[in-house]
Amino acid sequence: MRKLMVDRSESVLGIVVRSRFYRSAFVALLIAGIGTSAATPQLTLFLVRELGTPLPVAGLYYVTNLAAPFAGFLVGRLSDRSPDRLLWFRVCALIGTAGWLAMAAANSVWLPFVISAAALSVAGGSMAQLFAACRDELSRNPTKADNRVVAAIRMAFTVGWMVGPVVGSWFGGVFGLRALLVATACCVFAQMIPFGRQRVERYHDVSLPPRPGRRRLDHMKPLLVFTAVCVLAMTGDTIKFGYLPIYMADELHVSDAMRGAVIGIQPLLELLLLPIVARLADRFGSMWVMTGGAALGMAGNLAYATGSSVVALFVGQALTAGLWACVGALGVSIAQRLYPEGVGTASGIFLSAIPVSSAIGGTIGGLGVAAIGLPHVFFIPAALTALATLTFTHLSTHPHPNGPG
Structure with missing residues (x-):
């Protein structure tokens, strides 16, 4: 596949602004960062206050994060076999939306643990597939500033994590913790909106030999x-x-x-x-x-x-x-x-x-x-x-x- 070399004199900002995909990825990561960081610091409080979970048991909630490598590997392998890189980004976002809504409706202590391991671990793959799509785009249109392009897009998620905890504390205090989890579900869904119906074709480097088994x-x-x-x-x-x-x-x-x-x-x-x-x-x-x-x-x-x-x-x-x-x-x-x-x-x-x-x-x-x-x-x-x-x-x-x- 033919590679198009981006003008070396063009700034990183120019590269991101001129690309519809990079602009969409920036906005999507900003939305996702706000939503996820708004809820994450409040989850232990939700378990204790809303579900009556003992504090030592609530602390074990984060052990469910150990499911993330398995989910990341599975989603990644499926993505590497799909012609459209954004397909699995959207699948992960939809699973995450359902997971946060189920978390908001949970009325048993054990449910958040199952939801986190089975759904939210998969939802985390949405960000991974966005960065995989970024790599596909950079491989098709290489620059001399690839690291800076990725860093510029990653900045959106960092900004989200700066804003989210403040917004989450206020929102949870005013509307309640269950409403906060519903709002997080909305953010996880909304990260798909900037892309509309965009597709990012998976890049295949013909110089790499197949490595089966x-x-x-x-x-x-x-x-x-x-x-x-x-x-x-x-x-x-x-x-x-x-x-x-x-x-x-x-x-x-x-x-x-x-x-x-x-x-x-x-x-x-x-x-x-x-x-x-x-x-x-x-x-x-x-x-x-x-x-x-x-x-x-x-x-x-x-x-x-x-x-x-x-x-x-x-x-x-x-x-x-x-x-x-x-x-x-x-x-x-x-x-x-x-x-x-x-x-x-x-x-x-x-x-x-x-x-x-x-x-x-x-x-x-x-x-x-x-x-x-x-x-x-x-x-x-x-x-x-x-x-x-x-x-x-x-x-x-x-x-x-x-x-x-």
Whole structure:
């Protein structure tokens, strides 16, 4: 298939604005980010207040995130066999809409757990298939700023996650938690609207030989290793959201407003860093920049573990924002390049790393706080992120033939 080289002098903004698909993907991710982030922080409250779930049982809800890799792999494989990449994006969005509506109507403790594992894990594949479609478009119309194009589109989801929790807290307080879940279902459905009846034809690179059976699984190993290392790097985020506010309130006696400022600074800095990270990757190589991001994450966890002041926690948040900017701007692109014959599968598997790290981080946090207390529990994710940094360094010096530099 003929490739059309985009004018090298054209800005990333120009590329996104001129493309109907990129514009639609930006709006869709913004809507999805607002809807999902509005409900996610309120789910434990919903389980406890609306369904009478005991608090320890409610905490186990996030273990259902472990279903995400299986759902991501299945949806990705189906997407890689479909001629229209947006077909499975729409299927995932519809399943997600039904899942959130079922969650809003749940009246038994066990129902949200089943819904999350069976439906919401599949719904998460919608974002993966959007990024797979982005890779198809970039393969058909290559630029010298692919990382920056992906980062620009990813910024929409980050903005959504900045706005969503604020909107969700207000909406849930005014209209109730069940109404909030219905509104989330509406957002999940609405992410399809910007695309209208658009189709994105799956790109097939004829230079890649078919890899049936075991050879295909063997070729997937670099992707699986990279995803596993990203899980190690991201485990500290759940611990931070769960226990850093408690540490600030009980140990440092920080005001409510200051606690909100500390927690809220990370997504803002992440948003600002996304285009910078993408530009650095274009210059120095994606894997080397990911290595630097993991090192920043390690330093951020050490700042939490040793910090005895608000200033130290702000520094920790700034460093952690660097890690998440690298993951957001580069992670899915690296995964797709490590498994180019199945970018839908690669996107699904990589993006499942985030919910898996959330489940693992929650477990580590609960056990760690009981064993060594606050703030020393953050030494555990610091050690895991140090291991991730060393592994990324190895991957950078021994690159996969299809992988990023």
